[in-house]
Amino acid sequence: MSRTIEIRPGLYYDSVTLMLLSQNLSEDAAVTHALVAMGTELNLALLTDAGYELPDASAGDLVIAFTLVDGAADGDAERVQALVGSLLTQSNRGNAAGSGGTEEAPARSVGHAAHTHQATVSLISVPGAHAFTVAMEAIEAGTHPVVFSDNVSIEHEIAMKTAANAAGLVAMGPDCGTVILAGAGLGFANAVVPGPIGLVSASGTGAQQVCALADQAGVGVRHVIGLGGRDLSDEVGGLSALPALRLLDADPDVTVIGIVAKSIGPATAAVVDAAIAELSTPTVMVGVDDLTAGTAALLKTAGVEPPAPLTWAPTESRPARAGAIVGLYGGGTLAAEAEAVLAAAGVPADHVEILDLGDDEFTQGRPHPMIDARLRLGHLATTIARTDVGAILLDVVLGHGSLADPAGVLAPTIATATVPVHVALVGTADDPQGRDAQAATLAAAGAHVYLSNAAAAASASAAAAAGATA
Amino acid sequence: MTDTPPPLLAEPSVVAAGVPILTEALQQQGLAVADVAWQPPPEALVPALDRIAADPRRPNANATAVTAMMDARPQVVGIGVASDALGLGRRQFLHSGPPITWEQASGPLRGALVGALLFEGDATTPEEAEAICAAGDIELAPCHGRAAVGPMAGVISPSMPLYVLEDDATGRRAYSSLNEGLGKVLRMGAYAPEVIDRLRWMRTTLAPVLSDAFERKGPVDVRAMLAQALQMGDEGHNRNRAGSALFLRDMAAAIAETGHPSTDIANVYRFIDGNEHFVLNIVMPAAKVACDAARNIPGSTMVVAMARNGTEFGIQTSGTGDQWFTAPANTPKGILFAGFTDDDVNPDIGDSTIMETYGIGGFAMACAPAIVRFVGGSAALALEKTRSMYEITLAESPYLQIAAMDFRGSPTGIDATRVVTTGVLPAVNTGMAGRIAGTGQVGAGLVDPPMACFTQAVEALGQAVP
Numbered sequence: 001m002s003r004t005i006e007i008r009p010g011l012y013y014d015s016v017t018l019m020l021l022s023q024n025l026s027e028d029a030a031v032t033h034a035l036v037a038m039g040t041e042l043n044l045a046l047l048t049d050a051g052y053e054l055p056d057a058s059a060g061d062l063v064i065a066f067t068l069v070d071g072a073a074d075g076d077a078e079r080v081q082a083l084v085g086s087l088l089t090q091s092n093r094g095n096a097a098g099s100g101g102t103e104e105a106p107a108r109s110v111g112h113a114a115h116t117h118q119a120t121v122s123l124i125s126v127p128g129a130h131a132f133t134v135a136m137e138a139i140e141a142g143t144h145p146v147v148f149s150d151n152v153s154i155e156h157e158i159a160m161k162t163a164a165n166a167a168g169l170v171a172m173g174p175d176c177g178t179v180i181l182a183g184a185g186l187g188f189a190n191a192v193v194p195g196p197i198g199l200v201s202a203s204g205t206g207a208q209q210v211c212a213l214a215d216q217a218g219v220g221v222r223h224v225i226g227l228g229g230r231d232l233s234d235e236v237g238g239l240s241a242l243p244a245l246r247l248l249d250a251d252p253d254v255t256v257i258g259i260v261a262k263s264i265g266p267a268t269a270a271v272v273d274a275a276i277a278e279l280s281t282p283t284v285m286v287g288v289d290d291l292t293a294g295t296a297a298l299l300k301t302a303g304v305e306p307p308a309p310l311t312w313a314p315t316e317s318r319p320a321r322a323g324a325i326v327g328l329y330g331g332g333t334l335a336a337e338a339e340a341v342l343a344a345a346g347v348p349a350d351h352v353e354i355l356d357l358g359d360d361e362f363t364q365g366r367p368h369p370m371i372d373a374r375l376r377l378g379h380l381a382t383t384i385a386r387t388d389v390g391a392i393l394l395d396v397v398l399g400h401g402s403l404a405d406p407a408g409v410l411a412p413t414i415a416t417a418t419v420p421v422h423v424a425l426v427g428t429a430d431d432p433q434g435r436d437a438q439a440a441t442l443a444a445a446g447a448h449v450y451l452s453n454a455a456a457a458a459s460a461s462a463a464a465a466a467g468a469t470a
Numbered sequence: 471m472t473d474t475p476p477p478l479l480a481e482p483s484v485v486a487a488g489v490p491i492l493t494e495a496l497q498q499q500g501l502a503v504a505d506v507a508w509q510p511p512p513e514a515l516v517p518a519l520d521r522i523a524a525d526p527r528r529p530n531a532n533a534t535a536v537t538a539m540m541d542a543r544p545q546v547v548g549i550g551v552a553s554d555a556l557g558l559g560r561r562q563f564l565h566s567g568p569p570i571t572w573e574q575a576s577g578p579l580r581g582a583l584v585g586a587l588l589f590e591g592d593a594t595t596p597e598e599a600e601a602i603c604a605a606g607d608i609e610l611a612p613c614h615g616r617a618a619v620g621p622m623a624g625v626i627s628p629s630m631p632l633y634v635l636e637d638d639a640t641g642r643r644a645y646s647s648l649n650e651g652l653g654k655v656l657r658m659g660a661y662a663p664e665v666i667d668r669l670r671w672m673r674t675t676l677a678p679v680l681s682d683a684f685e686r687k688g689p690v691d692v693r694a695m696l697a698q699a700l701q702m703g704d705e706g707h708n709r710n711r712a713g714s715a716l717f718l719r720d721m722a723a724a725i726a727e728t729g730h731p732s733t734d735i736a737n738v739y740r741f742i743d744g745n746e747h748f749v750l751n752i753v754m755p756a757a758k759v760a761c762d763a764a765r766n767i768p769g770s771t772m773v774v775a776m777a778r779n780g781t782e783f784g785i786q787t788s789g790t791g792d793q794w795f796t797a798p799a800n801t802p803k804g805i806l807f808a809g810f811t812d813d814d815v816n817p818d819i820g821d822s823t824i825m826e827t828y829g830i831g832g833f834a835m836a837c838a839p840a841i842v843r844f845v846g847g848s849a850a851l852a853l854e855k856t857r858s859m860y861e862i863t864l865a866e867s868p869y870l871q872i873a874a875m876d877f878r879g880s881p882t883g884i885d886a887t888r889v890v891t892t893g894v895l896p897a898v899n900t901g902m903a904g905r906i907a908g909t910g911q912v913g914a915g916l917v918d919p920p921m922a923c924f925t926q927a928v929e930a931l932g933q934a935v936p
Binding site: 012014016017058059060105106107108109110111112113114115116117118119120121122123124125126127129130132133134136137138140142143144148149156159163167168169170181182183184185186187189198222223225247248251367371400401432 | 474475476477478479480481482483484485486487488489490491492493495496498499501502503504505506507508509510511512513516519520522523524526529854857858860861888891892893894
């Protein structure tokens with residue numbers, strides 16, 4: 001095996017671009033391992049583990065490392081290096097520095113771009129360590145910041161939200177995955193027909209579940225104001241939730257408001273209750289323990305009888321087997337909901353293993369599983385190989401920003417499973433991936449597919465119970 | 471700083487920084503999205519940048535600083551002498567840039583000091599002058615510390631005549647020597663007899679004529695003159711043809727009426743006519759008095775001085791008082807006069823970067839496309855340079871406008887934090903001095919300030935946040 005490692009000092013690319021590039025490189029027949037990444041501690045440790053000898057590199061340097069297969073042809077190393085060069089060039093869209101052309105060079109800062117383009121919203125997905133300064137710049141430029149980045153301290157979250165409120169703006173995030181404004185989706189957002197529902201949401205995938213279920217009922221979600229998971233804690237005290245509720249209340253097109261909350265601090269709960277009492281629009285709490293039940297209550301308040309959530313049966317059913325229920329989730333809220341549903345169904349905790357692969361511990365230095373499937377595919381293959389597993393639970397979240405064909409990526413691996421696989425397919429009819437086509441792909445691979453995550457979890461518990469008594 | 475906040479619950483116009491997939495998702499929906507070519511600042515600066523970003527004083531402090539700088543109304547009020555105006559005693563000399571010793575000084579500064587000793591009569595030969603300097607029998611201090619600025623070596627000696635500038639808005643004053651012209655001149659480090667003779671003529675003839683003319687005419691509004699010159703093809707630093715012509719036109723009658731012998735007056739006209747940079751030494755102290763109006767505002771990250779001493783480039787910011795942040799000066803690139811090569815060029819030198827600090831010079835390159843020929847560039851490059859300066863500045867001057875950009879205000883008020891976060895360095899146009907003492911000017915071109923000045927300033931600004 002021949003290993004090549006090269007440092008390009010001061011050359012920056014975002015982690016998602018680099019992960020996808022590494023994946024492309026790994027697919028080359030002459031390559032057994034490839035990592036093109038910024039020289040963060042984590043990435044350097046990965047390279048050491050993979051047996052590379054590390055030259056000096058820091059987080060600001062691009063590291064290109066690849067290992068060729070035994071018996072690689074002469075010239076393969078040069079060819080792969082050239083491939084890296086061309087892949088980097090292709091992804092260089094936004095990095096072209098102006099050099100005398102008449103085209104205006106892209107802005108280097110959010111503040112400058114916001115000013116030049118008279119922007120109203122800044123969508124910030126830079127690495128978490130830098131998100132605070134960029135968000136403050138967005139606020140000073142008079143835009144509402146949507147901070148998609150995670151790994152931002154709570155002190156910075158409070159400072160950012162306080163500054164936004166003082167400027168009459170609403171700061172969304174950090175770790176805000178989903179925002180919808182008058183039907184326009186930012187981050188991970190489903191295609192919605194703008195209707196009467198306005199959501200304030202501490203959970204991105206939670207809001208997406210509401211969008212999906214409401215869509216099936218023919219009721220549109222008009223706005224989702226994302227908060228980030230900590231806004232309703234007593235440390236942050238609803239700094240964004242409170243102005244968001246007032247804005248939704250003032251929108252005449254919004255006739256029902258939903259609050260999707262993971263957990264609310266007791267002091268904040270009192271403040272939110274007092275704020276709700278002041279609103280003229282009926283407001284419903286949508287608990288994440290059962291988003292489907294919460295959405296049903298929301299729909300009833302909107303005057304619509306909720307339909308039974310859609311399901312798609314597998315083309316071929318697998319027998320139930322006694323064993324643990326393993327959930328491999330991309331959406332943290334959906335993972336927590338599955339745990340809650342399984343606990344409510346009486347499944348013993350030691351029979352339940354739910355992993356939230358979108359959690360900070362998995363996303364440090366790598367993209368979210370909703371935009372890079374590899375981490376989850378690895379876990380899925382490992383789980384399928386286990387004999388102590390009775391059922392597998394997965395979520396597939398559709399919409400703008402998500403993978404182009406998540407069902408297609410998962411299906412070949414799902415097809416190798418010998419136990420029932422239950423998939424929560426969170427999407428709307430108009431989502432770019434095609435909800436029904438995605439469902440068909442999953443069902444053809446042997447999965448039970450549900451529009452409702454709670455229904456998926458309940459079915460998994462039923463299947464596991466059946467296996468245990470069989 | 472912001473106006474009415476934009477509505478949140480409407481179709482957004484989005485700026486996106488970070489993951490391209492999210493930008494693409496917006497584009498797929500047909501939404502207006504401006505993608506930012508965001509680059510991470512150095513990891514080590516993140517704590518300082520965070521502290522600065524969180525400093526509640528900063529937005530107002532920067533607004534106050536840049537407004538004070540733009541609103542200054544610099545006027546030439548007369549001619550003074552350095553010994554009186556700046557309190558310079560025998561063998562005390564001011565120089566451009568941050569503080570420096572004779573030992574650290576580059577060729578042009580050493581040459582200018584030798585010439586100044588000859589001019590002052592403190593030495594009769596260059597060798598004697600050098601010996602005095604080497605023995606430590608001179609005192610050196612930066613012009614910037616005495617409300618003065620000097621182009622290139624910027625040496626001001628006690629008997630030199632000075633322009634006296636006054637800010638109508640604050641009453642603050644600033645000073646600069648009189649410009650000697652091009653080629654072999656003291657400010658470029660030349661000290662041949664012709665250089666000293668010219669300085670003597672400036673002291674005995676030019677200065678008295680101008681002094682009497684200013685007295686007859688009254689104050690000259692420099693900002694108004696600069697505004698006109700920018701629309702006539704100047705950028706106020708490396709191209710001053712229009713400004714010099716405007717100055718001469720404005721002063722001509724008053725000069726003629728001073729009652730000095732007509733041969734002296736004719737020689738003054740000839741001298742001004744022969745020096746397209748004549749007005750540089752008036753616009754520089756005008757910019758200086760404006761920048762000084764923005765000093766010492768706690769929490770402000772605005773740059774109030776950029777200056778080079780031929781060895782180091784230094785900057786000062788409003789929020790950090792008189793502290794200099796220095797790094798080795800780069801060597802300018804551009805067009806060399808016949809007979810010189812790149813090896814003859816001294817590292818960057820002079821206080822004239824006060825023009826860029828003030829928001830013109832390299833920042834207003836779009837006004838002066840002729841300048842880009844120094845680097846073989848196109849007129850589009852001039853526009854691009856100016857456009858990129860809006861990335862790192864706090865305001866657009868309502869007074870100094872760029873005709874080629876539909877009279878957009880010049881990018882004004884460098885924010886040190888934005889230099890660091892965007893990686894965009896201030897664009898500087900400059901003259902080039904010969905490396906060897908006594909050579910004089912060897913060309914003109916463009917130069918990059920060292921990023922290290924700005925990273926140090928950001929560290930200090932971060933520490934200064936309470």
